Amino acid sequence: MTLFPRFLAGAQGSRPALSSARQIAAAIGAVMFLTISYDITDNRRRTRLAKLLSNYGQRVQKSVFECQIDDRQYLRLKRDIEALIDFEEDSVRYYFLCQRCQGNIEISGWGSVREDEDVIIV
Numbered sequence: 001m002t003l004f005p006r007f008l009a010g011a012q013g014s015r016p017a018l019s020s021a022r023q024i025a026a027a028i029g030a031v032m033f034l035t036i037s038y039d040i041t042d043n044r045r046r047t048r049l050a051k052l053l054s055n056y057g058q059r060v061q062k063s064v065f066e067c068q069i070d071d072r073q074y075l076r077l078k079r080d081i082e083a084l085i086d087f088e089e090d091s092v093r094y095y096f097l098c099q100r101c102q103g104n105i106e107i108s109g110w111g112s113v114r115e116d117e118d119v120i121i122v
Contacts, residue, residue, distance in 0.1 A: 033102050034067045034074065035060075035095040040085065049084055049092075052077070 040046035057067030
């Protein structure tokens with residue numbers, strides 16, 4: 001069973017079917033689970049990128065961060081990353097995981113899957 005069947009179905013006469021976790025989360029204004037990995041050649045740029053990413057998520061490996069952010073935050077983060085990296089030398093990858101896929105993350109060795117605490121605004 002799909003978490004957001006109305007958006008995935010793409011019923012005739014409605015908006016087109018959405019295929020990615022990012023598209024679905026953006027369409028309903030939800031928070032998405034995002035894994036970002038990078039390969040940065042320059043030490044200074046790598047340090048700056050790690051500092052930037054630490055504002056959005058948690059480091060889970062030396063060059064991998066897990067983030068739970070909304071679409072607006074993602075677009076801002078991606079813009080800032082692209083202003084920082086050298087497109088000829090560096091690589092940054094973004095992996096969007098749906099809610100069901102998050103439950104299938106497995107870890108060998110140390111570490112745990114990041115889970116944000118529920119936030120209640122009164």
